[in-house]
Every structure is written in C-alpha cells, then in structure tokens.
Amino acid sequence: MRAIVLLNRAAGAVVSGDLTPDSVAAAFAAAGVEAEVPLIPPGGMDARAKAAAREGYDAVVAAGGDGTVRCVAAALADSGTPLGVLPLGTLNHFAKDLGIPLKLADAVRTLAKGQVKEVDVGEVNGRVFINNSSLGLYPEIVRERELQQLHLGKSKWRALASATLHATEGRPGMAVRVDADGDQQVRRTPFVFIGNNRYTMEGLAIGARESLQGGELSLYLGRRRGRLALVQMAVRALAKRLRQDEDFELVTGDAFVISTTDRRIRVATDGEVCMMDTPLHYRIRPRALRVLVPAATEA
Numbered sequence: 001m002r003a004i005v006l007l008n009r010a011a012g013a014v015v016s017g018d019l020t021p022d023s024v025a026a027a028f029a030a031a032g033v034e035a036e037v038p039l040i041p042p043g044g045m046d047a048r049a050k051a052a053a054r055e056g057y058d059a060v061v062a063a064g065g066d067g068t069v070r071c072v073a074a075a076l077a078d079s080g081t082p083l084g085v086l087p088l089g090t091l092n093h094f095a096k097d098l099g100i101p102l103k104l105a106d107a108v109r110t111l112a113k114g115q116v117k118e119v120d121v122g123e124v125n126g127r128v129f130i131n132n133s134s135l136g137l138y139p140e141i142v143r144e145r146e147l148q149q150l151h152l153g154k155s156k157w158r159a160l161a162s163a164t165l166h167a168t169e170g171r172p173g174m175a176v177r178v179d180a181d182g183d184q185q186v187r188r189t190p191f192v193f194i195g196n197n198r199y200t201m202e203g204l205a206i207g208a209r210e211s212l213q214g215g216e217l218s219l220y221l222g223r224r225r226g227r228l229a230l231v232q233m234a235v236r237a238l239a240k241r242l243r244q245d246e247d248f249e250l251v252t253g254d255a256f257v258i259s260t261t262d263r264r265i266r267v268a269t270d271g272e273v274c275m276m277d278t279p280l281h282y283r284i285r286p287r288a289l290r291v292l293v294p295a296a297t298e299a
Contacts, residue, residue, distance in 0.1 A: 001058045001112065003028065003084065005037045006048055006072060008064030011088040014039070019088070019104070024063065027104060031112035035061070042068075049075035057081065059292060061111060065089020066131060070270040073289055074128035077121050082290040084111040093131045097209045098293050115295045118287035119212040122196040125276050129196060129269040130289075133282070135258070136174055136191035136222070139266035139273045178219065179257040187249070192258060193220040194282055215286040219256055221249040255283040 005024055013019040021037040028035035040048050045064075049072040052060045061084035062072035069085055076083050086107050087095035094100075098117070101107050122129045173188040193199075195218040197209050259279040267276045 001033045003033055003035045003059040003061055003111070004052050004055070004057050005035050005061040005063050005084075005086065006040050006045060006052065006068070007037055007086075008042060008045065008068045008088065009039050010042045011064045011068070012090075013088050024086075024104075027108045028112070031108050033108070033112045037063075045071045046075070053079045053081055059084045059111065061086055063088055066091065066094055066270045067272050069094050070128065070130050070272070073121060073130050076290070077128055077285065077288045080290065082116050082292050084292045086111075093207070097131075097212060098291060100293060110294050111292050113295060114292045116290050117213075117293045119289050119291055120196055120215060120287060121285050121289050122194065122217055122282065123285055124194070124267060124269065124280055124282050127269055127274075127276075128285075131270050132193060132195045132199070133267060133269045134191060134193045135176075135260075135265055135267050135280070136189065138191055138193070139268040142268060142271065142273050173222075175261055176221075177259040178221075178251065179259075180219075180251055180253045180255070185251070187221050190222045192222075193248075194218070194256065195220070196284070198252065213287060215284060216252050216254055217256060217282055217284050219251040219253070219282075221251070255281075257281055 005028070007014060007019070007021060007024060009015075011019070021039050025035050025037045028037075038048065045068060049060065049062075052072075053075045059082045060072060060076060062069040063086035065087075066089055068089070069083075069087075073083055085095050085098075085100050086104065087100060087102050092102060095102065095107075098119070100110055122133065124133050173190045175186070175188050176192055178185045178187070178192075195209070197212050197214045197216060198218040199220075200208050200210070257279050262278060264275050264277055265280075266273050267280065
C-alpha cells in the first residue's frame, strides 16, 4: 500500500510538537504502509489534495480536523481513490460517525487493515461537505468567535460563549424559502441546518448520524426565535435535552433550493464559513466518496 498523508501544519498536535512528519511516517511504516507525509499549510491543502487525487496513490489521508477532511474529500469524490482519516481536530464528527478510532496508532491500523466503504457527500453551490452546512445564526457565531480570538486574544471556548451572546442579540430571524421536490415553504427562522444524511437531534446521541449511506439530505429549520429562547436552546443542546418536535422542523430530500432576501450570505460548511450567492442549491451525491473504515471484525 502506497499512501500520502496530508498533514495539516496548523493541527494542534503538530503545533505542539507532539506529531511531526517523521513520527507519522514511522507509525505508518510500523503498520506496513509506505507513506509520504508532506506538511501542508491550511491555505495550501486544497491544491495539494487535488494534485494527490491525480497521482495514483492507493489512499490519500487527511490528517487534521473536519475542515481538512472536507477539503481532501472534495478532491477525492468520484475519483475512486480511497480517503483515509487521521482525526487530529477538536470534534472529529466525520471520523466518529464512521467508527474511525481517534488514537493515532489505532487510526493508522484502520488505514492499513481496514475496508473501503462508499459514503454520501453533500454539496452546496458546487462546494462539497461531509458533515453539514448551515446559514443564519451559526455562521455569524463562527465569524464573531474568530474575530474575538484574533483581536481580543480570547481562548476558543471563551470566544465561543461571548460570540454566541453577541450573535443572538437583536436577531428576529431571517426569511427563507425552501423548494424541495416541487413543494415550497416560507419561514422566518434563526438558522437553517442541512445535514449529509439524517442527524440525531435528541438524547445522548445528539449530533451523530447512524448512516452516511442513506442518500438524503436532512434540513432542520429552527422554530424558536428571540435571544433568550436561542440561548436556552444552546444550553439544552449541550445538556443533550433538545426536543426535535419543539425545537426544529425537519424536511428530507435529495435536493433543496434555499432563497433568502440577501443576494449574498455567509454559509458554513463543516465549520468553515464563506460568502455564497443566493439562491443556494443543495444536493446529495450518493456514495460518491470511498473511505477507509475499520474492518467488520474490528467494528
């Protein structure tokens, strides 16, 4: 097996010195895998991932958080080349939903001895996402959090709490129109969340997916508006006490068109925010991505 491991230079373990290209290559060698391990700056991941997809490797491995994995997955979708995941991020949603171990040695063993699984990816205006996309409140929170970290030097979690309070202040919600399979719905909502397959929104498994092969998008419209209601909902989410029937309206389908009153809006894809022209065209790409996951005997 010949693999290339695209190691995100900004990953926490790399910044701290706990991981180096040499130590990652040694871990792969111990598992019987010949691996090249270039150190990639965040701004260079997209170009290097696209080049790697053309270079004939048996696997292209994304070593970083969900943003890094999204970037590499976008390059590999429909290429036939398997994606490997070394989860080095804070949340690692994609790895968790596929049962990929979070410890380095175990993840490397999965890449060396695992099996290939075909999974769905989502897409919005041509941009691939592996977990979810959202508009409204969440992209505003991410933008404000990054500003507070950059300009005020706050820690990630302090900036997140402060950004949430700031973003919910004076927000009556946004007007959206959702077109799906000929049906049209108009709502005023604080946020729209679109998942690659269906998410669990209640109980201990909140935020997880049972399958990434369902061939559908799940669209959640927030029902509650007003600052107090939104903050309370955030607290309940952390405590895993959301009620889907009270907090969200769910629509499923293989494609959506979302229109707003703004010509351009901020859209989050797997936690990364960019400006996009409206309307937003979402679609599912069934089983477009091949991923190395634990073999059935390991699962």
